Amino acid sequence: MTESVFGKISVLVVDDSAYMRHLLLTLLQALGVNEIHLAINGEEAWELLNSKEPDIVITDAAMVPGDGFMFAKRLRSLRGRALGMIPIIMVSGHTDLESVERARDIGITEFLSKPISARGLYERLIQVIDRPRTFVETPTYRGPDRRRRDTPFEGTDRRGSIALL
Amino acid sequence: MANRSMTSHLAGHEAARGETPPDVRFIRVPSIAERKLGADYVAPIRLDPRVLDQMQSTIRTLETKYAEALSAQISMLQLLVEPSAKGDSEARSRLYSLSHDMRGLAGTFGFPLVGRFADSLCRYIENCHEEDWRDGSVLRFHVDAIRDAVDNPGTDPAITMETLNALERLIAATRGNRKMAG
Numbered sequence: 365m366t367e368s369v370f371g372k373i374s375v376l377v378v379d380d381s382a383y384m385r386h387l388l389l390t391l392l393q394a395l396g397v398n399e400i401h402l403a404i405n406g407e408e409a410w411e412l413l414n415s416k417e418p419d420i421v422i423t424d425a426a427m428v429p430g431d432g433f434m435f436a437k438r439l440r441s442l443r444g445r446a447l448g449m450i451p452i453i454m455v456s457g458h459t460d461l462e463s464v465e466r467a468r469d470i471g472i473t474e475f476l477s478k479p480i481s482a483r484g485l486y487e488r489l490i491q492v493i494d495r496p497r498t499f500v501e502t503p504t505y506r507g508p509d510r511r512r513r514d515t516p517f518e519g520t521d522r523r524g525s526i527a528l529l
Numbered sequence: 530m531a532n533r534s535m536t537s538h539l540a541g542h543e544a545a546r547g548e549t550p551p552d553v554r555f556i557r558v559p560s561i562a563e564r565k566l567g568a569d570y571v572a573p574i575r576l577d578p579r580v581l582d583q584m585q586s587t588i589r590t591l592e593t594k595y596a597e598a599l600s601a602q603i604s605m606l607q608l609l610v611e612p613s614a615k616g617d618s619e620a621r622s623r624l625y626s627l628s629h630d631m632r633g634l635a636g637t638f639g640f641p642l643v644g645r646f647a648d649s650l651c652r653y654i655e656n657c658h659e660e661d662w663r664d665g666s667v668l669r670f671h672v673d674a675i676r677d678a679v680d681n682p683g684t685d686p687a688i689t690m691e692t693l694n695a696l697e698r699l700i701a702a703t704r705g706n707r708k709m710a711g
Contacts, residue, residue: 369574390591451561480634498555500553502554
């Protein structure tokens with residue numbers, strides 16, 4: 365079952381490191397992903413995103429020109445198109461709280477810290493393929509619901525009405 | 530797109546009272562697996578140990594190649610320290626790029642210590658002032674530590690930690706001196 369899902373998805377990998385691109389490519393191939401597109405920066409990724417319309421994006425954070433944050437922000441700004449809601453997995457060596465929160469607040473779906481492991485990548489792919497989070501649109505945020513836990517909180521719960529895509 | 534009400538248990542009374550403001554929308558996105566597999570979809574998709582083995586074996590096959598590349602990259606780092614100290618911006622950019630690669634990849638391919646030292650080096654370069662570059666000593670110590678981590682993989686972890694701490698202290702002292710001088 366798992367293999368057949370991976371055989372049907374397309375993934376866009378964005379990383380300025382040739383080694384990291386190669387590693388992600390071979391790991392995705394080992395998973396059975398047939399359609400993999402590679403970009404070396406955010407600018408190239410934008411072209412591929414629009415022409416190939418992948419199911420998932422895996423992007424590095426620090427790249428020139430057009431880093432992963434800018435690319436993700438641009439992707440999430442695609443309102444009215446399903447492409448603007450696709451899962452984004454950010455792979456980064458910057459694992460400080462500030463970077464992780466920045467990624468979360470621009471609509472990153474999953475964060476994978478470097479050095480990556482086969483298990484870490486596999487688990488996050490299953491997460492975005494099979495357990496999508498509700499997508500939220502507000503004037504200041506567009507991305508997956510940032511609340512992952514069902515714990516009580518102060519304030520108004522605005523999740524009462526959910527639209528189905 | 531259809532709207533539907535959904536009872537929330539997240540905020541008790543607030544949920545019952547509150548209505549979603551018009552400028553906030555919650556959209557339920559169908560799972561990719563469901564969309565791609567259609568009637569063949571059986572939830573949930575679980576991690577398959579055989580596939581994971583296959584991925585891990587892929588990493589192992591790349592390890593030898595990476596070890597060779599890493600050795601060449603470290604030699605290059607050693608060569609880049611001097612021109613970087615002399616102001617060569619291309620050498621500086623290359624030095625950072627190589628360290629950044631090591632930070633991200635070395636741990637995956639069985640060189641966790643290289644990754645740690647490279648991480649420390651990257652963080653140092655990210656906040657590097659012209660005087661730091663010109664001095665070059667912190668850069669050199671990092672590159673030596675990276676080389677040592679590859680040449681002596683069995684080093685006692687306590688020594689590695691002490692080296693990392695010493696590098697941190699050196700960075701703090703260098704920056705402290707600069708502040709005092711400034």
